[in-house]
Amino acid sequence: MPILHGASASPFVRKVRIVLAIKGIDYDHEQVMPGTTTPEYLEKSPLAKIPCWEDGDLVLPDSSVIVAYLEKLQPEPAVYPSDPADYGRALWYEEYADTACAPAIGPKIFFQRVVIKGLMGKEIDEAAVEKAVAEDLPPVFDYLEGQVPETGDAIVGGKFSIADIAIGTEFVNLHHAGESVDANRWPKLAAYVERVHANPHFAPIIAAEKKSLGLDS
Amino acid sequence: MPILHGASASPFVRKVRIVLAIKGIDYDHEQVMPGTTTPEYLEKSPLAKIPCWEDGDLVLPDSSVIVAYLEKLQPEPAVYPSDPADYGRALWYEEYADTACAPAIGPKIFFQRVVIKGLMGKEIDEAAVEKAVAEDLPPVFDYLEGQVPETGDAIVGGKFSIADIAIGTEFVNLHHAGESVDANRWPKLAAYVERVHANPHFAPIIAAEKKSLGLDS
Structure with a gap:
C-alpha cells in the first residue's frame, strides 16, 4: 500500500487527498508536520516539505508532482482538462x-x-x-x-x-x-x-x- | 506567432527555450526582466515572474506550466518520460x-x-x-x-x-x-x-x- 506522508491540515496534503478520493486510490496516511528534519524524513523529502508520496522505491516529495503522477498512473477520473x-x-x-x-x-x-x-x-x-x-x-x-x-x-x-x-x-x-x-x-x-x-x-x-x-x- | 516574454539569461526562460528548440516551435522572443511591474506586464504575469507565454488569449506566466502545456500541445519529441x-x-x-x-x-x-x-x-x-x-x-x-x-x-x-x-x-x-x-x-x-x-x-x-x-x- 502506498503511503502519503503529511499532516491533514496542510493545504498541499489536502489537495493530494482530494485527488486520491476522486480517483479511488487507497493509501496509508502518516501524519508528518511540515519542516520535519529527522534524517529518516529528509531522506524522503530533502526540502523537509509535505506531502511526500512513497510507493516502494518511488518517492515524490511535492504535491503538484504527486498529483501529476497520479493522473499519469490512473488517468480516470481525470483531474486535469484534456484541451x-x-x-x-x-x-x-x-x-x-x-x-x-x-x-x-x-x-x-x-x-x-x-x-x-x-x-x-x-x-x-x-x-x-x-x-x-x-x-x-x-x-x-x-x-x-x-x-x-x-x-x-x-x-x-x-x-x-x-x-x-x-x-x-x-x-x-x-x-x-x-x-x-x-x-x-x-x-x-x-x-x-x-x-x-x-x-x-x-x-x-x-x-x-x-x-x-x-x-x- | 506566440510570444515568449523573459530575459534570455533567466534559467526559467532558458528551460522553456530549450524545450521550444527540441519541439521545433517558432515564437517571438520579448526580453523582459524579472520583477517587471508595469501594469501591462502584470496583466499577463500577476506575480511579475518570467517567463510568460502568450498565444492569443492564452497567457501562461510560469516556466513549468509552459513546458507542460507545450508537451500537451505537441507531444513529440517528448520531453517528459512516458512511464x-x-x-x-x-x-x-x-x-x-x-x-x-x-x-x-x-x-x-x-x-x-x-x-x-x-x-x-x-x-x-x-x-x-x-x-x-x-x-x-x-x-x-x-x-x-x-x-x-x-x-x-x-x-x-x-x-x-x-x-x-x-x-x-x-x-x-x-x-x-x-x-x-x-x-x-x-x-x-x-x-x-x-x-x-x-x-x-x-x-x-x-x-x-x-x-x-x-x-x-
Whole structure:
C-alpha cells in the first residue's frame, strides 16, 4: 500500500487527498508536520516539505508532482482538462494557489491561529495576524475575483479540476483560521469558494478536519 | 506567432527555450526582466515572474506550466518520460531545480556578479557572494551528487528529459557567474553537468548567451 506522508491540515496534503478520493486510490496516511528534519524524513523529502508520496522505491516529495503522477498512473477520473490550453490554464491556477495563496494564508494567519494558538495553546501576536488579513489577502482576492466563474465549481473549461482543488484547499485553511472572503468586496470569489467546498469530494474532508481540530461548533 | 516574454539569461526562460528548440516551435522572443511591474506586464504575469507565454488569449506566466502545456500541445519529441513513475521522478527533479537550485544560485551569486556588476557596472559585496558559494551551494550539490547518473545526460529512465533541462539550465547561470562544480568534491555531478551542457539543444544556446553577456573569452 502506498503511503502519503503529511499532516491533514496542510493545504498541499489536502489537495493530494482530494485527488486520491476522486480517483479511488487507497493509501496509508502518516501524519508528518511540515519542516520535519529527522534524517529518516529528509531522506524522503530533502526540502523537509509535505506531502511526500512513497510507493516502494518511488518517492515524490511535492504535491503538484504527486498529483501529476497520479493522473499519469490512473488517468480516470481525470483531474486535469484534456484541451491543451485549458490544461495550461489549470496548471497556472494550481501554481498560483500554491505560490500566492499559500504564503498569504499559511504562515501568518492559519499557522498562528490554528497551530500555535489552537493546537499548541501558545500566545500569538493577534495584531500581526490582523495586519496580514488586511494587507496580504486583498491582492490575492482581487486577482481571483477577476478569474473565477459566475456559476459552477470549475474555473477552467466548465469541469471541476486540479485548479479548483488547489484554490479551494487554500480557503479551507482560511476558514479554519476563522476568516472568510468578504462577499461584499469579492462577491464572485466568495460564492465560488462556497460552491467548491460543497463539492462531494471536498465536503467530507472539510467536515472531518473541523472535527479533529475542534472547529465544528 | 506566440510570444515568449523573459530575459534570455533567466534559467526559467532558458528551460522553456530549450524545450521550444527540441519541439521545433517558432515564437517571438520579448526580453523582459524579472520583477517587471508595469501594469501591462502584470496583466499577463500577476506575480511579475518570467517567463510568460502568450498565444492569443492564452497567457501562461510560469516556466513549468509552459513546458507542460507545450508537451500537451505537441507531444513529440517528448520531453517528459512516458512511464508514470519516471514521469513523477522527472517532475520532482524539475521542481528541485526550480525551488532549490535556483534560489541557491540566482539572487546571491548569478544576479550579483553577472547582472549588478557585469551588466550594470555597479559595486557588489564580493565577500557575500563568496559566502553564498561556500554555504548555499554544497547542500544542493550533495543532494544532486547522490541522484545523477554515472554516464549519459539523463537523470531519469535513460532518456534526456525536462529533469536534465531544468537542472542543466541552473548550472549555466552558475558558470556565467564564474563558478563551477568542484569535480574533486562532487565528481558525478560535475561530469553530468558537462554532459548535459554538451547536449545539442543546450550547447548553441549557451554559446549565444556567453557572447551576448561578453563571457566568451
